[in-house]
Amino acid sequence: MTKATARSPWIVHANCNSCNGCDIEFLACLTPMYDAERFGVVHIGSPKHADIMVVTGSVNHRNARVLRNLYEQMPGPKVVVAMGICPATGGIFADCYNVLGGVDKVIPVDVYVPGCPPRPEAMLDGILEGVEILARKQQDTPTVKPVMKLKIVKPAPAPAVPAPAADREQAVKA
Ligand code: SF4
Secondary structure, three states, X not given: OOHHHHHXXXXXXXXXXXXXXXXXXXXXXXXXXXXXXXXXXXXXXXXXXXXXXXXXXXXXXXXXXXXXXXXXXXXXXXXEEEEOHHHHHOHHHOOOOOEEEOHHHOOXXXXXXXXXXXXXXXXXXXXXXXXXXXXXXXXXXXXXXXXXXXXXXXXXXOOOOOOOHHHHHHHHHO
């Protein structure tokens, strides 16, 4: 794991059909009261720059494709944290006609944080657990160095040096 990733996990938040209870608690984690930034956590809007995805709410037929799309845009290795009982099992929405259930029906989940909603302290605990899992995944992932194609540029031939003026005169006389 790079020092940068260990000290500043970037997190993207995906809200799947949540009642907003978990989302409000998650936002509380980012406020100065719980201060997730002391762990280097950065909340970002793009999955393309995220190491960890926090999912709230249950998965239904409509948002399953969106969730999978977000997950596939994250660079690997990556970690998914399911916040609350809804992304774990479907929660109170489990019996709805359109609900598939937990997030693991669509994408792999690494950390489950129980509660309805979980307290911010539990959410922070889950995120730090996710950081440790991310570290293990990164150690198991071989580093692939990009192949750099070198283009060898040969220097142009030096221009011919003109003969000195005296030599030229003798050459003309001869
Ligand atoms: S776990 Fe509870 S608080 Fe969180 S989204 Fe589901 S119903 Fe709302």
